[in-house]
Every structure is written in C-alpha cells, then in structure tokens.
Amino acid sequence: MTLFYIVAVTFLGGVISVGLAAAVSAPLLGLIVRHLVSLSTGVLLGTALLHVLPEAFESDVAPHSLFLTLLGGLMFFFLLEKAELYRHGHHHEHDDHDHHHGFDAEQAGRGGWSVLIGDSIHNFCDGVLIAAAFLADPHIGAVTALAIIAHEIPQEVGDYIVLVNAGFSRMRALTYNMISGLAAVVGGVLGYFLIAPWQAYLPYMMVVAASSFIYVAVADLIPQLQKRLHWRDTALQIVWLAVGLGMIGLIVSGLHEQGHGTGHAHTPDHAHEPAPAEQTPAR
DSSP, X not given: OHHHHHHXXXXXXXXXXXXXXXXXXXXXXXXXXXXXXXXXXXHHHHIIIIIIHHHHHTSSSOHHHHHHHHHHHHHHHHHHHHTTSSOOOOOOTTSXXXXXXXXXXXXXXXXXXXXXXXXXXXXXXXXXXXXXHHHHXXXXXXXXXXXXXXXXXXXXXXXXXXXXXXXXXXXXXXXXHHHHHHXXXXXXXXXXXXXXXXXXXXXXXXXXHHHHHHHIXXXXXXHHHOSOOOXXXXXXXXXXXXXXXXXXXXXXXXXXXXXXXXXXXXXXXGGGSOOOOOOOOOO
C-alpha cells in the first residue's frame, strides 16, 4: 500500500497542475498563480517547520547531526539551482514581474529544453522526498505530498504559460509538462526501493525534504511576494499565506490527536501496577 500511495500522490500532482492549465485561460491563470504562490509559501513553511522537522528531531539522532544535515541540504539545493538543475520559477509575462518583452520566448525557446530538464530533475527529487516521507510514516508522507502538490501546481502552470507565450501549441505545452511531471512518479518508485533498506537514515532524509521546502519558500517564493503592491493585494498575500500555514497547523493538530486517541493513547498509571497477590483465607 505504501508504494501505491507514493505512485498515486506523485501522479496526482502532475495531473492536477496540467489539468488546471488546460482548463483555464492564460490571463486567469496568471491571477491564480499569484494567489497559489502565497498559498504554497505557507504550506511549504508550515510543513517543514511544524511537521517534518519536529518529527525528525523526535528521533534518536543527535540534534547537532540533523542541523548539519539541514545546512547541507540548503547548500545542496542552492548549488543544484546554480547548475540550473533545480528550477522552480513561476514567472510569465502576465504576472506583473519586471521582465523585458520576449522574456518567455527566451526562456522557452533556445533554453526551453534546459528548463524542461531542470523541472524534470526537480520533480524527480520531489518524488524521492515523498517516498522517504511515506516510508518514515504515512501521516508524514501525506502532509509532505500535500506540500509538494501545493507547490507543483503554480510551478507547472507557470511553465505552461511560459511555453504558450513563446509560441508552443497548447497541446504541445501540456504534453511536455505532463512528461516532466511523470519524473516525480519515477523518483517516488525508485526512492521506495532504494530507501527502504536504509530505514535508520530516514530522519536525515526527512530533514533534507524540509530543507528543500525551506529553500524553495525563502529563495524563490517569498522574493516574489516582496514587492510594492496595493494594500489590498498585500492583504490577499498575507491571507493566502496564513491559509497555507493554517491548513498545515490543523492537519498536524488532527494527526497528533489521532495518535493520542489510537496507538499512542495514555495508559493510566494503575494499569501498570501488579495485581495484588491472592491471599489465602485464614483458617
């Protein structure tokens, strides 16, 4: 069942994003992406800081080692993006960013294949992270998958708009995005078989997953939100970010209550007391 869940959620993320891009017009997509960027920022930060990292630090691994892993993960994704192998942009010509005319044509023209390769590697890494999270705990896997899907939707929709604005047909752009999204399924399946024998290292893998979420939120998403806007747009950003954080907070709170109500229920102290010895009645 774990492998089924991994395949299902990695495939679902690609289908939702591509289906949304196919169903909605480009101008409306531009408006949706702006809100989804704020939402996914809250979801990613909430998942990393409220759920994945606390779970990892509750393991028997020394906190110093996990902090070193977190630092190493942040540097790894920074270097991977420097090599243009971990792209997670959401830019397009209708998003009010200050790009010169023809920016999308340059992105999807001569460098289009490198963009698609970079997205495929990104999706592959996301699949591996989902597999590691599900192997650690199904609840952690579900929340991690939610965070990744929340981020993948604006990413894939933004890439679709870039390709369409550059002259690609809708069908061709959707096909390329679908192929890129399937890399997450490949990463999830390979991760399941390669990570399973290394259960002792799952806390480290969870920290690497958290470092990915933190890096994407801080290095890519938040800078997009840090611009002078009308107070209403700023308020909407804050609201959507708070919704993302609130969603994860409610999910984590529900999981903790469920854990206390099932397998982790508190056992009364008297339940552990030895039964009194049977006394022989006096003659």
